[in-house]
Amino acid sequence: MKIGIFFGGPSREREISFAGGRTVYDNLDKALFEAVPVFVDSRGNFILLDWHYIYKGTIRDFYPPVSALPRTELPVQMYLESLGDLSVEDQDRIIAEVGRRILPHELPQLIDFAFLALHGPAGEDGAIQGLLEWYGVPYSGSGILPSAFGIDKIAQKKLLKALGRPTPDFRQITAEEWDTADPQATLSYLTRELGLPLVFKAPRQGSSIGVSILREADVAKFAAAIERSLFRKTVTQAEWQGLAEHKKIVWLQQLVDIREGIGLPVVLNDEPELIYQPEQLLRTLNERLQTAEAVRLTSVEGETQVLVESFVQGREFSCIVVEDPTGQPLALPPTEIVKGEEMFDYRSKYLPGLSRKVTPIDLPEAEIQRIREACEEMFRTFGFQVYARLDGFIGPDGQLFLNDPNTTSGMLPASFFFHQAAEIGLNPSQFLTYLIRTSLAARRRAGLRPVKLAALLTQLDDAVAARASEERQRTKVAVIMGGYSSERHISVESGRNIYEKLASSVKYEPVPVFLTGNSQEFRLYVLPINVMLKDNADDIREKVEHQEAGHSLHPILERIRHEAQAITSTYAGQPTAQPRRVTFEELAGMVDEVFIALHGRPGEDGALQRELESYGLPYNGSGVDSSSITINKFETNRRLREAGLRVAEHRMANRLEWQADAEGFYRSLETQFPYPFIAKPADDGCSSAVKKIKNRAELEAFTRLIFRDQESLIPAEATTLSLGFKEEFPQKDAFLVETLIDRDGAAHFLEVTGGLLTHWGDNGELQIEVFEASEALATGEVLSLEEKFLAGEGQNITPARYAADLQERQRISEEVKRELRRVAEVLNIQGYARIDAFVRVRQNGAVEVLIIEVNSLPGMTPATCIFHQTALAGYTPYDFIDQILEFGKQRNEKATVQG
Template sequence: MRIGILFGGQSREREISFAGGRTVYDNLNKALFTPVPIFIDSLGNFILLDWKYLYKGTIRDFYPAAEQLPPSPHFFQIYAESLQDQEAIDKSIAAIGKKLQPDELSQHIDFAFLALHGPYGEDGNIQGILEWYNIPYTGAGILPSSIGIDKEIQKAVLASAGFDTPAFTTTSRTSWVQSPQEVISSIEKSFSYPVVVKAPHQGSSIGVAIAKNQQELIDGINRAFFIQKIAPGMWKSWSDEQKRNFLLQFTDIREGLGFPVLVDGKLIHHPEELWLLLDESEKDELSLESPNGESGILIESFIKGKEFSCIVIADQDNQPLALPPTEIRKSSTLFDYRSKYLPGISRKITPIELPETAIQEIMSKCERLFTSLHSQVYARLDGFYTEDGAIYLNDPNTTSGMLPSSFFFHQAAEIGLNPSQFLTYIIAKSLEARTQAGKHIYQLNQLRANLNGQLKAIANAEEQRTKVAVIMGGFSSERHISVESGRNIFEKLASSDKYLPIPIFLTGNEDQHELYQLPVNIMLKDNADDIRDKIKANKAAHPVIDAIRTRAAHITDTYASGEALQLETLDYDQLAARVDFAFIALHGRPGEDGAVQQQLEQRGIPYNGSGVASSQVSINKFETNERLRKEGILVADHLLVHQEDYQKDKAQTLATIAERFPFPLIAKPADDGCSSAVKKIKSPEELEAFCEMMFRDTEAFPQGPKAALNLKDNEEFPQKNYFLVESLIGPEGADRFLEITGGMLTRLDNEGNLTYEVFEPSEALASGEVLSLEEKFLAGEGQNITPARFGDSREEYQRVAKEVKQVLEKTARVIGVEGYCRIDAFVRIYPHKVETIIIEINSLPGMTPATAIFHQSALNNMKPYEFIDEIIAFGFARKQLKTPIS
């Protein structure tokens, strides 16, 4: 069955939709379905997308096409609505795929999987188009979608169906613009602080604010109406860097107004145009307004209680079945966009920590609301449980987020469905739901019958698949990203008919590795610490989850073949008896230091990546730098700082560093990655604070150093007895200066010699002083330009890229890298020379869905699964060699 994945779209949630579409594309069972990516741009064009562009970090990384962008001296990435040239739009579409008219969709797809969010995606519009052209689709039909998109209509439906709702009022844009003080006074008469302000047609917490005082209420209302005030005088006082950062955030439609924007009635399409206008304006204040803002907003009383989210699905008898509701524990008051989608920022507790009767009551109400809204197939219902036992349901969603960490997959895992299996169930139930409309029933039933026959064939072929242990977690500051990488590997392998992945969680310490085979529900917990806590508690399944599993048995019997439901403790010997291969998805120690590899080699288990000796070198950034320098490869000047020396003579240690390295300098752990504790140190005070943080004797952050380094509460900052200081690498007068990351893959030729396929490097753009964790690994956050901007012409690019790739390959050979790796570097480009300065080697690079190595392998015509398959093939080939690799 050809499954058209519709993603992107015109709403402010298009980046999460883009990332969710990629998740669906990767996780669809390839033995059952052929995924067809249908990207919808922000102008509403349907584009049959070349699959390579799925693996870009953000939409703006590939669309509009770079060649069609207007000049931008400050290098702003823009969406298509900033282009005013139809020819440029058409050429951009042609560069990434083929434009389709709606009546052409049925020539390419049999079924539409909707990964769209917000207006045009969840409001019945796309559902109506698909019904007109007789294409079945996932989820709810036109009526429940049109109800689900409008928070004001939802309030009326909830009230009429007898559900509790918080007190609320509405205010119009006209009232706010004409009489803001009257609106504020009216709200303050009816509500006490805090109050909640909501844009009624947005999702992902866009346009939502919790106001604790009058100024926050004013700011929140402006935000919900997508209005922003700015004083040109203040603008003119900023540096160019401050101006650029303001406009970067402004252009980001998730947090800023985006473009085009109305400025005192004039429509501005590009950030460079707004920059000039603000430079030239003589007014005291300018009002910036989105032309697509809300006409009215909601003001609600604040509900104090436990916040939860509950996925409800239609069961085998088309009755609503609530999956176990998840409690959301936030690091801030608002469960905002970042909290929803970045692992580790908030915590998901499933089921919500309440008495069993209260959980059952929540589920019962969610099932009743599912019916009241005429929902079909599935819905996500959010709500609050208050201290006095009241349940408030709000903001039903007819399309859930589809990121790997989303509630959609998280709760399905509790009944034993992995993401690939759950997507299959959603497709099967959606086919059934479309038959209820009385249209094309024969065609739909044929699709259903074919799918059911294929499901039975797959279940019978289960034992023929290669068993792969996917080892994730660890005990370093990189453990959360390791889990994200491991889950991504698991999901890619689970959607194939070649591999049977088995999730293995590693914890413990360097002296004793503890291994656990995870059931899928524990594997999909929020982060490594949540998984470890679940393992340590080792409790029997919650009675509520047991009951749901019993109700869902018919579903799991059909769709969940091969998934373990029980946690199991293992050792390396037991692992060897259970699997054919081990995929190490660990980062830092253990994993990249050779410790796990040593255990696997002793038991004859083939594995991915570099061997023991190479891993022991590449984990140590100081030793790596020393070896590279001896081979004539450029690295930063570097120095190890030891806790023993610091504690013996703090002043002398700090003086020694300051004498050798001018400020600013770089300080970072010598054997950790993922940007953990990598800091640009600008003063002696910050250097001392870094030492105090790194050499602290408790896990808690000392307040003085924490403040000096501007650390967040949940930031990863390891405790070490040594760290690395490096000189800050700068442009040194180069014509171009870039930070890059370059991936590569190794193979064995017929004589057993190692050959390298070096990918086109990506240019990494940091919004701050160093690349953040979010920019490296969170979909929609980082700006990675692949290939890097080495030159304006193809000839210039190839000249520079050739030299850079030669240095990357030489670096890998010096360190003895095997399998694959990622090398980070800076590049200085002069008229007659190119300098590549190596920062670090990652022998087990991050493999999250958004990481740049997948963008690079895509340019070499490898989908992520194919890239992973190549990595595994090399591990098997290396194991079969009788002589060492040369």
């Protein structure tokens, strides 16, 4: 069955839709479905996307293509709408570089079913549902009417009030009312009617976009909250002129971000002319704010109303409700969202480790059942179909509020959507199969092409039954994830991604294994799917330790699993189980090979590899000796320098030296390394604690933090280093100090990251395939964790833009690849790796490659740029993983023969 996956779209949630569409594309059962990627651009064009663009980190990394972008020196990527009022011919030229335009009437010939991974307006508001019904194409989720209702928060609130259902009190303010109102009088009215705190929402947005909380009766903060929900921004002359040039660039980057800012194009002071491009906006602000006291920017895709609600003090939860095979709603176990901050914002939702998802919510069984029944009732009341996500609060007095029902849900690997389905035993691939089947039944029930859909249902049911009865010998691969370093959350993201790529294949049967413990003792646990899809590594560790302590299954989970038996008996391959601790010997008896999805220590240091070799288990990546070198950035740099490669000036800074004479320690570093310089751990990756040190105060703060005795951060030092919310900072006995690599007068200067893959040649020699490197654009002083791994966050351009002239670009690229290949040879890297470097191109064309670090087990999250690079070389992520596993198996066979 051909499944058209619709993703992207014009909404502010397009990046999450893009990442969710990729998840669906990768997880569709390859034995049942053929995935057809239908990318929807921000003008609503349907594009049959060339597959390799699916693996870009963000939409802006490939669309519009570089050839269509105006020349700019600003480090700000643009969406299609920044290209201005394009003709159909211009749009077709742009579309042709990434795929081909699909006209709506072609859809019935191209696909049998539309899986909608679109969000927000033009995705879950009934518009696309209506178009698909017009052409007789069945689609996932709710129909036209419930979708239109599900997008409108104000209409939902009014219905809930009319039905006498508990919902926070609210008022609405239109843009016209706000423009003529006295802000102080409006704030006084709202605080009198609703009390403080107040919650402000954009009525037709999701993913917490346009949401603010006002805690105090401050008029300036109140006006900013209203503007945020209307997607406006007032800039004062004093504010603008107080910003240094580089700070204006950062401000601009934030403003044009469609999630945190208002996006482009904008109008200025309600003038008719639109401002489309970042450079144009910067120039206009510099000119206008010379004389004007303030200007107001308004997004052309703003809102016309603001929903203001009273703040609900209570425990926040989210519950996925699905239709069972008889068409009745079945609430999955509700998840409590435990936040470190009051608002469950975009970063907290999508970056692992920033919030915790506790499933089921920690309440008595009767209370959880009350939440489930309320969610099922709302599902019926609003006429939702197939599935929905319902959010709510339960107050200290037990009062239940349901709020903001969604007819679709984020579809990232560990989202509520897959997370709760896993609690009844369905992995993402199985859950998607069930939703497609349920959606076909819902469309047929509503009268859409009943004869045709009956035939499709029969075809799918037969295929599912045949797949279940197949006896297929698949290669068992233990996917080891987790660990105990500051990189453990990213390791879990990588491990899940590897698991899901292998689970939907016909060749491999992945076994998720969680590693915890310490450097003296590795503890291994085989995970059931529901535990693997917990939010982050700490939640998984807590779950396995909880189970080891002899705690039984939560009674509500037993109840829900019993209620879901009609689903799981058909779609789940095996019954749900509990985490189980295993020894290495037992693991060797269970699996054929191992994929190490760990980062840093343990994983990349050779210790785990040595253990696996002792049991004859093939594994991915470099061997013991090479891993023990590349884990140590100081030793890596020393060897590369000895081999004639360029690296930064560097030295180790030790705790004992600091304890003996702190002042002498600081002076010694300042003498050798003029400010600013880089300080970082020598054996951690993923941008963990990498800081640009600009003065003595920052050096002292960094030193005290990394040499601290207690686990918690020291608040004053964390503030000095501007550490983000929940940013991890490891404790070490030494750290690495390096000169800051800068342009040094080069004509062109950029940061790149390049991947490689090794193969065995016909004569048994090692061959190294180096991919086109990606150009990494950091918004801050160094590349952040989010920019590297969070879907829609990083700005990577693949291939890197070494030069405008294509021939010159290729010449420089070949030189860079040659240097990266030398690095791999010097360090005896095997399997695959990622090498980070800076590239200087001199006026005379000379190329200098300065190596920063080598990752022998690079991040394999869905958004990581190594997949963009392999796609250019013709490898899908699955193909790349398959090559890595095959290499490890062949290496093991060679070692056995030689042994």
